[in-house]
Amino acid sequence: xxxxxxxxxxxxxxxxxxxxxxxxxxxxxxxxxxxxxxxxxxxxxxxxxxxxxxxxxxxxxxxxxxxxxxxxxxxxxxxxxxxxxxxxxxxxxxxxxxxxxxxxxxxxxxxxxxxxxxxxxxxxxxxxxxxxxxxxxxxxxxxxxxxxxxxxxxxxxxxxxxxxxxxxxxxxxxxxxxxxxxxxxxxxxxxxxxxxxxxxxxxxxxxxxxxxxxxxxxxxxxxxxxxxxxxxxxxxxxxxxxxxxxxxxxxxxxxxxxxxxxxxxxxxxxxxxxxxxxxxxxxxxxxxxxxxxxxxxxxxxxxxxxxxxxxxxxxxxxxxxxxxxxxxxxxxxxxxxxxxxxxxxxxxxxxxxxxxxxxxxxxxxxxxxxxxxxxxxxxxxxxxxxxxxxxxxxxxxxxxxxxxxxxxxxxxxxxxxxxxxxxxxxx
Amino acid sequence: xxxxxxxxxxxxxxxxxxxxxxxxxxxxxxxxxxxxxxxxxxxxxxxxxxxxxxxxxxxxxxxxxxxxxxxxxxxxxxxxxxxxxxxxxxxxxxxxxxxxxxxxxxxxxxxxxxxxxxxxxxxxxxxxxxxxxxxxxxxxxxxxxxxxxxxxxxxxxxxxxxxxxxxxxxxxxxxxxxxxxxxxxxxxxxxxxxxxxxxxxxxxxxxxxxxxxxxxxxxxxxxxxxxxxxxxxxxxxx
Numbered sequence: 254x255x256x257x258x259x260x261x262x263x264x265x266x267x268x269x270x271x272x273x274x275x276x277x278x279x280x281x282x283x284x285x286x287x288x289x290x291x292x293x294x295x296x297x298x299x300x301x302x303x304x305x306x307x308x309x310x311x312x313x314x315x316x317x318x319x320x321x322x323x324x325x326x327x328x329x330x331x332x333x334x335x336x337x338x339x340x341x342x343x344x345x346x347x348x349x350x351x352x353x354x355x356x357x358x359x360x361x362x363x364x365x366x367x368x369x370x371x372x373x374x375x376x377x378x379x380x381x382x383x384x385x386x387x388x389x390x391x392x393x394x395x396x397x398x399x400x401x402x403x404x405x406x407x408x409x410x411x412x413x414x415x416x417x418x419x420x421x422x423x424x425x426x427x428x429x430x431x432x433x434x435x436x437x438x439x440x441x442x443x444x445x446x447x448x449x450x451x452x453x454x455x456x457x458x459x460x461x462x463x464x465x466x467x468x469x470x471x472x473x474x475x476x477x478x479x480x481x482x483x484x485x486x487x488x489x490x491x492x493x494x495x496x497x498x499x500x501x502x503x504x505x506x507x508x509x510x511x512x513x514x515x516x517x518x519x520x521x522x523x524x525x526x527x528x529x530x531x532x533x534x535x536x537x538x539x540x541x542x543x544x545x546x547x548x549x550x551x552x553x554x555x556x557x558x559x560x561x562x563x564x565x566x567x568x569x570x571x572x573x574x575x576x577x578x579x580x581x582x583x584x585x586x587x588x589x590x591x592x593x594x595x596x597x598x599x600x601x602x603x604x605x606x607x608x609x610x611x612x613x614x615x616x617x618x619x620x621x622x623x624x625x626x627x628x629x630x631x632x633x634x635x636x637x638x639x640x641x642x643x644x645x646x647x648x649x650x651x652x653x654x655x656x657x658x659x660x661x662x663x664x665x666x667x668x669x670x671x672x673x674x675x676x677x678x679x680x
Numbered sequence: 681x682x683x684x685x686x687x688x689x690x691x692x693x694x695x696x697x698x699x700x701x702x703x704x705x706x707x708x709x710x711x712x713x714x715x716x717x718x719x720x721x722x723x724x725x726x727x728x729x730x731x732x733x734x735x736x737x738x739x740x741x742x743x744x745x746x747x748x749x750x751x752x753x754x755x756x757x758x759x760x761x762x763x764x765x766x767x768x769x770x771x772x773x774x775x776x777x778x779x780x781x782x783x784x785x786x787x788x789x790x791x792x793x794x795x796x797x798x799x800x801x802x803x804x805x806x807x808x809x810x811x812x813x814x815x816x817x818x819x820x821x822x823x824x825x826x827x828x829x830x831x832x833x834x835x836x837x838x839x840x841x842x843x844x845x846x847x848x849x850x851x852x853x854x855x856x857x858x859x860x861x862x863x864x865x866x867x868x869x870x871x872x873x874x875x876x877x878x879x880x881x882x883x884x885x886x887x888x889x890x891x892x893x894x895x896x897x898x899x900x901x902x903x904x905x906x907x908x909x910x911x912x913x914x915x916x917x918x
Contacts, residue, residue: 254794254795257783257787257790257791257794260782260783260787261780261782261783264782264783265782565778566780568778569778569780570791570795571763572737572739572766572772572774573766573767573772573791573792573795574763574764574765574766574767574768574770574792574795575763575767575795576759576760576763577759577763
């Protein structure tokens with residue numbers, strides 16, 4: 254009987270091809286939408302994390318209290334050991350020191366006199382260490398506008414907006430004017446290796462990226478850092494894990510009476526980031542939930558209609574002596590086969606599409622650039638995110654809804670008045 | 681063997697609830713159908729022909745009275761047992777053929793054998809034989825959409841008799857056919873009745889069928905008005 258029904262299923266496209274196409278399309282949409290939603294939410298969080306907070310950030314308690322002033326005199330000391338300990342104790346994250354500092358950038362003319370000066374917000378990141386993922390985190394290879402990546406301690410990258418403002422190009426020299434860690438006056442010459450555009454609105458308006466060693470030399474911060482940033486290896490923020498780690502670290506490593514004691518902050522501890530994390534979670538749940546319900550109704554309805562459409566065939570099989578249970582079970586089996594086929598194909602296509610957008614993104618540059626005064630770190634390109642749950646989430650609408658719809662339609666088999674079969678089969 | 685009863689009905693009453701009361705479809709019907717009979721239930725619409733066919737086929741239950749079909753008292757059997765009785769021992773022919781459009785002629789005829797779990801090789805032989813009886817050996821791989829009305833009904837007949845049932849119930853089997861095809865169909869059924877010893881019960885008001893019947897039971901207003909035995913039917917071979 255299974256072979257007989259399979260033959261019918263394969264030949265009757267309205268019973269096989271059409272439902273499989275609908276389920277495939279629906280599951281693809283579910284997978285991609287949820288993947289894109291997650292990716293977009295994670296993009297928003299990751300951009301802030303890369304520039305401002307990390308998934309975790311270790312600073313001194315005193316630095317945390319005064320963080321708006323970028324107080325490098327309150328920076329972490331003996332950072333190499335701290336980083337090594339973090340790597341050893343929390344290997345699910347990767348850790349990287351940062352130095353954030355501000356000052357003036359002086360551009361000399363051909364005589365060495367000041368041609369133009371402008372404020373600069375500099376970030377010292379680890380360009381050169383083996384295993385450092387800073388270039389990947391900042392996506393610098395993709396976001397370079399001109400020049401090359403830094404190769405020496407004194408090489409810097411400046412944003413294309415700052416380069417335009419100061420009228421400088423890759424290959425020229427600039428002088429940083431600021432203060433050292435000990436609040437002494439500091440001047441330091443850097444070479445502009447290249448320019449970049451983070452494509453995150455106005456975030457990089459005055460930004461300069463320098464290697465950690467260059468920043469340490471300029472600020473006299475040997476083996477010190479403003480903060481140590483930690484990121485989950487997948488770069489997908491897990492708020493629960495981040496909060497758990499923060500609490501554990503602060504309980505075991507931080508002394509509340511020592512203002513220079515290291516203190517860990519999770520991404521959600523940043524300015525209003527907790528609200529952002531909670532809102533993004535709520536949006537995800539609401540939108541994902543609504544979308545799932547809608548597609549479930551569509552597929553439920555398809556299962557229902559498919560069952561009702563075969564009223565005549567079911568009647569004939571009952572008249573010929575097939576039991577109601579057998580007919581019902583065969584309808585459910587068909588729905589499971591159709592649902593599984595559509596879901597597997599849909600999941601494959603959905604994952605492929607999500608992966609493509611994860612790698613290439615969708616560019617909203619024009620819209621984002623219009624938000625010129627926004628203080629939030631906004632990405633110009635939104636990326637999807639392939640997460641493990643995308644492997645099974647499509648089965649909820651694809652199989653469950655289809656089978657439930659068929660089960661409901663199939664109940665008509667049990668309610669069917671056998672005495673009406675001859676009459677019904679006359680039409 | 682000739683006189684073995686395939687169905688015995690005693691004081692059958694069948695009522696359907698209508699509004700606050702009941703509509704009586706069959707009233708005090710007592711009948712015996714014997715093996716190899718070629719019987720027609722004849723009467724105007726609403727006279728109870730299809731209801732009687734339903735009850736004999738185990739598709740409906742009597743309100744009162746007893747019905748015994750092929751040795752089973754239907755008033756004491758479950759839905760499952762009645763389904764088994766239909767599957768193993770009965771064949772059905774419908775006015776609208778009710779062939780499954782996605783299956784070939786062969787596969788449509790094969791369905792009752794699959795339901796009865798007949799081995800594939802034996803199934804193959806039985807289907808081919810049934811199609812030979814109805815003269816459709818050359819249409820074995822055709823789909824119903826490619827057949828004429830007469831060919832569709834012949835396929836339905838092959839499906840009804842492929843598992844060699846003792847009883848075939850047919851509801852207006854020629855109603856959708858022209859005269860020539862109707863006669864052809866009836867000739868096939870007369871032949872099967874003789875060669876396979878299958879009993880046929882028709883519900884009909886088609887004059888062309890009546891000419892082939894050897895027993896005509898007239899129903900009117902829910903009751904049997906006449907039970908007529910015909911020695912030499914004019915429509916076909918006796």
